[in-house]
Amino acid sequence: MPKMIPEPFRIKVVEPIKLVPRPEREKLLVEVGYNPFLIRSEHIYIDLLTDSGTSAMSDRQWAGIMEGDEAYAGCRNFFHLDETIRDIFGFNYFVPTHQGRAAEKILFSIALRAGQYVTNNMHFDTTQANIEAVGGRPVNLVIDEGLDPTSRHPFKGNLDLDKLTSFIEEVGAENIPLGMITVTNNSGGGQPVSMENIRGLKDVLAGYDIPFFIDACRFAENAHFIKQREPGYADKTILEIANEMFSYADGCTMSAKKDGLVNIGGFLAMNDEELYQSACNQLILWEGFPTYGGLAGRDLEAIARGLREALDESYLAYRVGQIEYLVGRLLEAQVPVVEPPGGHAVYLDVRRFLPHVLQSQFPAQALAAQLYLEGGVRGVEMGSVMFAHRDSETGRMVYPDLELVRLAIPRRVYTQTHLDYVAETIIELYQRRDRIQGMEIVYEAPFLRHFTARFKPVS
């Protein structure tokens, strides 16, 4: 038997892609101020900007699209999704939202007051920004191994429970209206969180009466890692593992654009009835009636079907196998990457890739731009552009521990040959890394600057 695992699907619809010639790529990069976010998708060859909303839907999901019930209130797809969320996540109530950040906005607008803290292993950028938008303070308490790209700890997404207890004691439980955990830890290399850690987190938070919410975007990938790596879980199904993960929580935010295998959608789920009522009020203001949120009936149906497909073990083995494969090819060529391979993306460790570029000169941005130039491949900067901030007390810039370029793999979209091409592009860049220079910012927005910032090479 061959050892490789081929894609567990065959391809029924194709979308042509093309590589624009290098001189044109060079011109385009200058035009967009070296920010790959601003390049048109038609000019990208392999698009690894995100795994969010970029999945290929299955034939069953597309069939579900035709079964969309577009009634304003009480559409049947809502009840199908309700049943699915109950089965997998087990919460009493949920509201659909147009995507994950809308669920975050609603949650923080009703549960958080200015000056209060929200703890997490590592907040994703939209979570951080939505907390700050209501005057709250996001706090990251990932274990130290989670900030060391070379540590091979099996659950580098774990939250440090001692740090959490000290933090609660320091600021007072009354100033922490909720504690969170992000599975998998996207900002820290797509690394999983163990069941033991989730259980321990619940115990600590419950001991102080602090509600516990899971940022559930990549829950199925996290459950797969628990099955593979945590003693006692090898014989459980992904559904059983997901059930247990969420049994410890009071609610979750979800971007169905990830493990819901859809192009748009999300939800906010919880057990508390009063919180649900408040969420409905905000939902009607910002998103829509509680049986559709910000979505069409057909979208709700695609999510209900996608959530189930994400639990399929052959799908998950292929999915996580793709990341392992790409990481393996890069390691063979000594390219520094975050290890062990995470769930949805390969992360280039730019501090080791470009040790000659200072963090103040945005090395990960420089590398992301070069990746496009070299092979028409689009990744995303996750370093000083996305996460550096000015300390409000000292006025000094604080740079993040991790300086990464993330290559997120869309679900069921690219084949192994595409990944080989990406590996070769990166290896070629690595061989000429000495010639890659840093960047300086010529324009930035007041928040979430990475989406629209413009750069030029340092002179």
Ligand code: F0G
């Ligand atoms: N939480 C996590 C962990 C995420 O990765 C994202 C989105 C969100 C929340 C927000 O969800 O995009 O549906 O509003 N991550 C995408 C990414 C954008 O590229 O990693 P959303």
